[in-house]
Amino acid sequence: MSAPSDIDTLIEMMARLPGLGPRSARRAVLHLVARRESQLAPLARQMQQVAATARECARCGNVGTGEICPICADSARGNGQICVVEDVADLWAMERSGVFKGRYHVLGGTLSALDAVGPEDLRIPQLLERVAEEGVQEVILALSATVDGQTTAHYIADALDGRAAISSLAQGVPVGGELDYLDDGTIAAALTARKSF
Structure with missing residues (x-):
């Protein structure tokens, strides 16, 4: 039935x-x-x-109920840092950590030749405008460790052309991770990004 x-x-x-x-x-x-x-x-x-x-924040692309989201409206968060993420879910994940106190910029995806997604299909031009207008000193690229994510990161770094310091999230062994369960790329990234103990 x-x-x-x-x-x-x-x-x-x-x-x-x-x-x-x-x-x-x-x-x-x-x-x-x-x-x-x-x-x-x-x-x-x-x-x-x-x-x-519900509507998209006109400045960063976050989802909220006003033209400008609460993060962008918070003057204390205008500390000269912008964290660039692929989508709103990534922004919310960063916010859950409670560590980042700057502002965000949601791209709306990543560059992808296979899916015919170019820079004009993402919010990259708006990011470049914000860096110039808001006096941004550091752009943190919090993009996926995929080919498309890294391609997007390199494109943004080239487009910024020294207008701000550029950094990316560390990659490697997760907290509580066991080496035996990690893939070769993760282990290689962790070894390359090692620090003094």
């Missing part, structure tokens, strides 16, 4: 979300339907609210 068409449609829509396949989406929808008043209705209202108010 199949579910009613509107429930099937909801399952199909949920299955398109990252991390959810058809089976997980079906379980989630059935769970919500069984708890319509306590979970489904409030979730639907909140999703409508977010759909109406």
Whole structure:
């Protein structure tokens, strides 16, 4: 027996979300339907609210509810540092650490010849403008250690052409990592970036 068409449609829509396949989406929808008043209705209202108010920060590309996000609006964070990330999820991961106290710039992806993503498809021109306008002294490239991530990092470094100091996140053995479980590239990066003990 199949579910009613509107429930099937909801399952199909949920299955398109990252991390959810058809089976997980079906379980989630059935769970919500069984708890319509306590979970489904409030979730639907909140999703409508977010759909109406969410917007991209005009300065950095973060997601918020105003034209400028709280991070960009915080004058204490204007310390001359910009951390460049690929997407909003990376920005939020950096914020969870509580260590970085500067501002961010979300590129919206990485350069990719295979996917025909060039500099004009990312927020690289806006980054260059911000570096000039905001008196940025350091640009921290927090991009993936993939070919596309590193290609993007090199492109940005060349485009900045000495307008600010450029640094990148350290790479290597993660905290709690065991060498036996790491790939060769991670071990090589860790050995190259070693420091005095």
